[in-house]
Amino acid sequence: MTPDASPSSTISATSPAAVDRRTATREDVSRLLRDKPIILAPMEDVTDVVFRRLSRTLGADLTVTEFVNVEGLLRGCRNARRKLRLADDDALTAIQIYGSDPERLAEAASVAEEAEPLYVDINCGCWVPKIAARGAGAGWLRDPDAMVKMVSMVVARVKRPVTVKTRIGYGPESHMPIVELAARLEQTGIAALTIHCRTANMGHKGNADWKWAGLAQERVQIPVIVNGDVVSGEAAESALRSTKAAGVMVGRRAIEHPWVFREIRHRLATGTDLPAPTTKERFDLCRTHLLANVAERGLPHGVRVTRRHLTGYLSGIPGAAMLRQALFREDDLAKNLELIDEAEARAEKWTREGRTEPNRSEPNDIELSQPEQVVADHKSDAFANDAVSVA
Ligand SMILES: Cc1cc2nc3c(=O)[nH]c(=O)nc-3n(C[C@H](O)[C@H](O)[C@H](O)COP(=O)(O)O)c2cc1C
Numbered sequence: 001m002t003p004d005a006s007p008s009s010t011i012s013a014t015s016p017a018a019v020d021r022r023t024a025t026r027e028d029v030s031r032l033l034r035d036k037p038i039i040l041a042p043m044e045d046v047t048d049v050v051f052r053r054l055s056r057t058l059g060a061d062l063t064v065t066e067f068v069n070v071e072g073l074l075r076g077c078r079n080a081r082r083k084l085r086l087a088d089d090d091a092l093t094a095i096q097i098y099g100s101d102p103e104r105l106a107e108a109a110s111v112a113e114e115a116e117p118l119y120v121d122i123n124c125g126c127w128v129p130k131i132a133a134r135g136a137g138a139g140w141l142r143d144p145d146a147m148v149k150m151v152s153m154v155v156a157r158v159k160r161p162v163t164v165k166t167r168i169g170y171g172p173e174s175h176m177p178i179v180e181l182a183a184r185l186e187q188t189g190i191a192a193l194t195i196h197c198r199t200a201n202m203g204h205k206g207n208a209d210w211k212w213a214g215l216a217q218e219r220v221q222i223p224v225i226v227n228g229d230v231v232s233g234e235a236a237e238s239a240l241r242s243t244k245a246a247g248v249m250v251g252r253r254a255i256e257h258p259w260v261f262r263e264i265r266h267r268l269a270t271g272t273d274l275p276a277p278t279t280k281e282r283f284d285l286c287r288t289h290l291l292a293n294v295a296e297r298g299l300p301h302g303v304r305v306t307r308r309h310l311t312g313y314l315s316g317i318p319g320a321a322m323l324r325q326a327l328f329r330e331d332d333l334a335k336n337l338e339l340i341d342e343a344e345a346r347a348e349k350w351t352r353e354g355r356t357e358p359n360r361s362e363p364n365d366i367e368l369s370q371p372e373q374v375v376a377d378h379k380s381d382a383f384a385n386d387a388v389s390v391a
Contacts, residue, residue, distance in 0.1 A: 059261030070099030171199025214243030233267025256312020
């Protein structure tokens, strides 16, 4: 991570102006992306319609779908169709595609644009061997000439603006190709470039080296979005200051702590940090996310896909470890909600008593309702709650 030694005046982050994703031009998209946007990174099995909505509610300006495989997309397979579906409130959402064949990518991009995304993003950064070894994702970094040609083809084929997300190099180069590549990609007509500041060989390990995003931004006029290790308001401020990049993209931190978006927004606007989320906000988010995922994906999938978030949401809460174990064994929605309510009541009691650990002999003194009633009560609570409504 690049340290920041600059003084601490604020960076003003302007919320993107209202733009109609269906009609936004390349210039509109470049303008939005130049305006210090805070972007939710594309993440497979994470950035679905529910999590995008939740992230926006907590302060993300723009969101990107999970990557969609071009072959699945062109065959119209169910999972690809699910990933392509944008909700009405996905106003500032891009669709990301990946593949290894330029012609198929161009074809898939023109199908993806029928879903009317704000823009189509091409994944040239996925390091996962079964993808990169086949020439898709970061595999494109092995042959920059082919990558530039492929991006030109996609840009020429579609009406929607196109962007690229890539890495600083494949690795272990002594000098990363990204700066020269950024200049060549700009010539293809893309609206912006996101740089995950690690090499493909690094996967998600080691520190992101933001300086490459800065060097690329110095070289090109299009907005460069800096990605990798943007985990807090302070990190976002430091990344923007040290690179002069146009915006930041947040990945893994959002999975466990989606409040990071409002924290970044506040830090960029005021130069100060927001207090951590309250215990009530943490429990509320567990409930709201579970309910929304079950409404979207049904049972048991809706419950299961929420699990990866719960450990982070419950971080620092007394009794969290015990609750997590119980939740991870339970596929039933009502039972999950019941366990959360029970844990919240306990956490409040322990906090009042100044305790952080359970007393093993403590009786379960919390009265439980009927499962159907638990779900009905929570539905009306969660969806009436403006703070984090992800209905
Ligand atoms: C679970 C997971 C799934 C991901 N899926 C995608 C994806 O579909 N497309 C993509 O471009 N990057 C994907 N990424 C990479 C992230 O978008 C991001 O570039 C990376 O996590 C670095 O950012 P971070 O340090 O903020 O996490 C994924 C990362 C994770 C952890």
